[in-house]
Amino acid sequence: MAALVIAEHDNASIKGATLNTVTAAKACGGEVHVLVAGQDAGAAARAAAQIAGVSKVIHADGAQFAHGLAENLAAQVLAIAGNYSHILFPATASGKNTAPRVAAKLDVGQVSDITKVDSPDTFERPIYAGNAIATVQSQDKVKVITVRTTGFDAAPATGGSAPVETAQAVGDSGKSRFVGQEIAKSDRPELTAAKVIVSGGRALGSAEKFNEVMTPLADKLGAALGASRAAVDAGYAPNDWQVGQTGKIVAPQLYVAAGISGAIQHLAGMKDSKVIVAINKDPEAPIFSVADYGLEADLFQAVPELVKAL
Template identity: 65%
Template sequence: MAILVIAEHNNETLGASTLSTLAAAAKIGGDVHVLVAGSNSQAVAEAASACSSVSKVLHAEHADLAHPTAESLAAIVVANAEGYSHILASASTFGKNFTPRVGAKLDVQPISDIVSVESEDTFKRPIYAGNAIATVQSSDSVKVITVRGTAFDAVEASGGSAEIAAIDAAAHIFDKSKFESQELTKSERPELTAAKVIISGGRGMGSGENFQMIEEIADKLGAAVGASRAAVDAGFVPNDYQVGQTGKIVAPELYIAVGISGAIQHLAGMKDSKVIVAINKDEEAPIFQIADYGLVADLFKVLPELKDAL
């Protein structure tokens, strides 16, 4: 039995979510191979080969794979799917983009967002915004799966020396759609899904300008800045700050929720955090039901005091 993990990367470094996906693959058992599709991505292939649980790396190089479309990436995966019992990717926007297409082309039912491996054909995944856990058993010949990274401890990124084999990508590039551009928020703070400390703001922040208070505290804590969907929809911050069911799933050591009421969709994205601190002037806010520490107070008084104390 062999398992194929599709690497998430930026053509320079291997994504942290891939290390967690490799951990899920190791729990399934069998040889673990990694597919790296990119442009000038030799460093990523070498990083994947160094991971302790990887026995082989398939490396697809093409200029159009600098920002691969779902059509091209799915075609490459399907073309190399023979011999694999499982195909895994992270349950991020990367994995969600192409795995449904892979499932359709292979005529199998993908299993999304798994949080546990029970056996080689049985997995657990959250449903109803994380309020229930479903146990799913698949009889498909190939299991196409996305993995929630926060549910698995990352594998060691060193100690391995897997073979790197080049594969042809040119024949599978889809030319009827192409990448045009992207706008990324540049920050020296940690990336949300990898941060050990996150401080998030909600609609209670009142405006985008007020998020500066959160950013100043984040800089002192070495934390990432997040937001609820309400704050994103109001235009306070960019959508790559969003934590929640339709945003990023996080599980830091410390999560500070400021002016966030605690809608079920937001809780689904952060309730696995080790310690949760809530600051809200509404003592009936649902966020207090899951918070380890709660402060009923005006955030516009608390945040300056917290900044001064740090």
């Protein structure tokens, strides 16, 4: 019995979500293999080989994998799927795009967003915005799984010495093509990988106030900026800053929530954070129920004072 992890990478290095997925794969029992499909992705394959606990890296190279198109990646996974009892994807945009295609072609049910492996065929996953945990047992011969990365510790990125095996790359499916992309460049850490996150809510009142109040705090802490859905919907912050059930799931070492009431949708995305600090003038705000430290105060006074103190 072996598990296959589908690596997320940029053709040069392995993304952090892959490390958490390797940990989940190890909990399934048996060997852990990693598939690196990309264009000129030898460096990423070598990086995958150094991950502790990985037994083998399978490297498929071709121009059709350059931009991670789900149709081509799924075809490559299916080409080697017969060798595995478990196929695991990070529950990221890419993983959620590819995994259902693999499950459908294999005619198996997908087990989504797992946070714990109870046994090789039994998994736990949050439902109802994380207010309940479902235990799911799969009797399929091949388990296709997406992994909520905040539920598992990252495997050490070094310490392994797995062999890299070159696989025959499948051809371009012709079902989709890469047109272009717009990437927002920032000196800040990526939201899902940041160790410190500072988030603002609708109480900030405007995009200008959001920037004026929250940015200095994020600068002081070296933090990524996040926002509640209400703040994003109001136009105070861009969509890719949204933390929550319909945004990004995060679990940093420190999460600072300013002017966020703590609706279930938001809590589902950040309540696994190691330390949560809440600043809100409403003493009944639900955010205080999950906060390790709560400050009942006007954020327009409290946050600038905090910045000065830092």
